[in-house]
Amino acid sequence: MRVLVVEDDALLGDAIQAGLKQSGYAVDWMKDGVSAEQALTTEPYAAVVLDLGLPRLSGLEVLRRLRKRSDSTPVLILTAMDAVESRIKGLDAGGDDYLVKPFDMGELAARLRALLRRASGNPEPLLQAAGVELDPAAHRVLCRGEPVELSAKEFAVLHILMLNAGKVLSRAKLEEQLYAWGDEVESNAVEVYIHHLRRKLFPELIETIRGVGYLMPRDKAT
Ligand code: CA
Secondary structure (H helix, E strand, C coil), X not given: CEEEEECXXXXXXXXXXXXXXXXXXXXXXXXXXXXXXHHHHHCCCCEEEEECCCCCCCHHHHHHHXXXXXXXXXXXXXXXXXXXXXXXXXXXXCCCEEEECCCCHHHHHHHHHHHHHHHHCCCCCCEEECCEEEECCCCEEEECCEEECCCHHHHHHHHHHHHCCCCEECHHHHHHHHCCCCCCCCCCHHHHHHHHHHHHCCHHHCEEECCCEEECCCCCCC
């Protein structure tokens, strides 16, 4: 899943980007409000981690404009300690949750998972479909009760398909969520990941809808 991080502090931004990448997210990092707004109007993000104190355009303004466009992308606000006022403003401007600096990367990752869960309408922390169980927190997959080893990208593809179970996803949609700017995208990468997932899990897990994309059935016989 692809996440936008907006943070002007180089050390902190770098740490967040590295931490989220390690959790399997594709991460774009913007260091000012104007670049953040440009990214948000052109790229689809599953979630945004937004610092409020930013050069060129404040985080609060970025958030207000996002919501004004009726964009419901979940936003996790980062604020300075003791900045109760800015937390309130951030939430009222359309933020979904906040973290006070300094924070623990584990907590950031957990809050993001919670936001993604709510946004996708899957209240269960464990995703289940077609006899496959995926645990986003532990990064673990069980197929018919048996653990399955997946690469980070295979896991990411399966995660996106499961969050969207019952919906057809185009290859382009999957690619947009799998790669950040600057990542090298091989032209048939998605097909290869799908092929691996079918082989490692089971062949009929993911349906190919010709000319449209891929479908993970909402719930087949388990
Ligand atoms: Ca800042």
